[in-house]
Amino acid sequence: MLMKKLEQLQALFVGMDKALVAYSGGVDSTLVAKVAYDVLGDRALAVTADSPSLLPEDLEEARIQAATIGIAHEIVHTHEIDNPNYASNPVNRCYFCKSELHDTLKPLALERGYPYVVDGVNADDLGDYRPGIQAAKERGSRSPLAELGITKLEVRQLSRHLGLAWWDKPAQPCLSSRFPYGEEITIAKLQRVGRAERYLRGLGLTTLRVRSEGDTARIELPPEQIQDFVLTTDLPQLVAAFQSYGFVYVTLDLEGFRSGKLNQGLPLSTTMGSVS
Numbered sequence: 001m002l003m004k005k006l007e008q009l010q011a012l013f014v015g016m017d018k019a020l021v022a023y024s025g026g027v028d029s030t031l032v033a034k035v036a037y038d039v040l041g042d043r044a045l046a047v048t049a050d051s052p053s054l055l056p057e058d059l060e061e062a063r064i065q066a067a068t069i070g071i072a073h074e075i076v077h078t079h080e081i082d083n084p085n086y087a088s089n090p091v092n093r094c095y096f097c098k099s100e101l102h103d104t105l106k107p108l109a110l111e112r113g114y115p116y117v118v119d120g121v122n123a124d125d126l127g128d129y130r131p132g133i134q135a136a137k138e139r140g141s142r143s144p145l146a147e148l149g150i151t152k153l154e155v156r157q158l159s160r161h162l163g164l165a166w167w168d169k170p171a172q173p174c175l176s177s178r179f180p181y182g183e184e185i186t187i188a189k190l191q192r193v194g195r196a197e198r199y200l201r202g203l204g205l206t207t208l209r210v211r212s213e214g215d216t217a218r219i220e221l222p223p224e225q226i227q228d229f230v231l232t233t234d235l236p237q238l239v240a241a242f243q244s245y246g247f248v249y250v251t252l253d254l255e256g257f258r259s260g261k262l263n264q265g266l267p268l269s270t271t272m273g274s275v276s
Contacts, residue, residue: 002154002157002158002161005148005149005150005154005158006035006158006161008148009035009144009145009148009150009158010035010038010039012144012147012148013035013036013039013040013044013144014039016040016115016116016118017040017043017115018040018043018044018113018114018115018116019036019040019043019044019045019114019115019116019117019118020044020045020046020047020105020108020109020112020114020116020117020118021033021036021044021045021046021047021071021117021118021119021120022047022049022101022102022105022117022118022119022120022136022141023046023047023048023062023066023073023120024048024049024058024062024120025048025058025059025061025062025065025066026120026169026171026172027155027156027159027164027166027167027168027169027171028120028121028122028145028152028155029046029119029120030065030069030120030159030164030166031120031145031155031158031159031162031164032118032119032120032144032145033046033065033066033069033071034069034071034159034162034164035144035162036071036118037069037070037071042072044071044072045071045072045073045074045112045114046066046069046071046072046073046074047073047074047075047076047105047108048062048063048066048073048074048075048076049075049076049077049078049101049104049105050075050076050077050078051077051078051079051080051081051174052081052175052187052190052191053080053081053097053174053175053176053185053190054174054175055172055175055194055197055198057198058172059075061166065164065166068165069164076104076105076108078100078101078104079100080096080097080100080101081185081186081187081190083096083100086100086176086185087184087185087186088182088184088185089176089179089180089181089182089183089184089185090181090182091131091181092131093131093176093181093185094130094131094132094135095131095132095134095135096135097132097135097174097176098131098132098133098135098136099135099138099139101136102117102135102136102139102141103139105117105141106139106140106141116142117139117140117141117142118141118142118143118144119136119141119142119143120143120145121133121136121143121145121146122143122145122146122150122151122152122154122155123145123146123148123149123150123151124151124152125146126146156168170206170207171259175190175193175194175197176190178193178209178210178211178212179211179212179213180211180213183212183213183214188246189212192212192245192246192247193210193212193217195245196210196217196241196242196245196247197209197210199238199241199242200219203233205221205225205229207221207222207257208220208221208257209257211253212247215247215248215249216247216248216249216250216251217242217247217249217250217251218251218252218253219250219251219252219253220253220256220257220258221252221253221256221257222256222257223255223256223257224256225256226252226254226256229252230252238250
């Protein structure tokens with residue numbers, strides 16, 4: 001069944017002839033870029049958006065991965081942070097982010113003669129609160145993984161099968177997802193969170209979030225790692241580092257990491273209506 005989906009994915013790109021991949025460097029869009037390149041060669045182009053909500057090291061990883069695949073890769077700059085509808089951080093913030101992205105990619109694709117813009121949305125994403133999906137659809141973008149019912153697990157399995165070394169790369173949504181809805185997002189706040197997460201990665205942690213609420217940093221780690229983290233980490237040093245970044249208080253979420261946690265307080269009608 002898995003190989004059948006790979007064949008379907010390859011056939012989908014055969015039918016496109018040329019495609020521009022909205023390429024974040026995450027495991028999903030990297031699989032799309034890999035298959036697009038395998039099928040289309042130099043008729044496939046990966047484009048990554050650089051903005052304050054993207055960690056510099058994530059941009060560098062995207063460059064390295066694209067070079068490893070062999071696909072042509074370009075960087076564009078997006079300015080969603082300049083849009084008050086985005087910076088005010090409403091519950092549909094991602095709609096304005098993806099609007100900015102695809103309003104940048106679509107003209108580029110048309111200018112270069114690419115009839116299709118494709119992204120890395122997978123089948124599981126359709127069951128989460130993802131208002132950005134609608135923005136992409138409105139601008140004519142396609143989501144090959146979702147179209148073929150390829151789940152996140154299958155993305156990782158296919159990536160491993162194709163020899164992609166980053167098949168188990170942790171999900172890394174944009175830094176704006178670290179703030180509770182309604183709290184204004186600024187470049188300084190994004191940089192503060194980015195530095196805090198970089199510090200934790202320097203300790204050897206991979207799956208993590210630093211949620212920011214006002215002057216408080218809330219660290220999320222996988223539940224099974226919490227006890228060891230408390231026992232082995234120099235907590236005073238960590239607190240001092242976070243305070244040097246601009247936080248006043250540093251806390252640890254005892255529930256542990258859970259993707260999409262900030263969506264849990266949203267009304268059911270909001271989450272259900274966003275992914276139609």
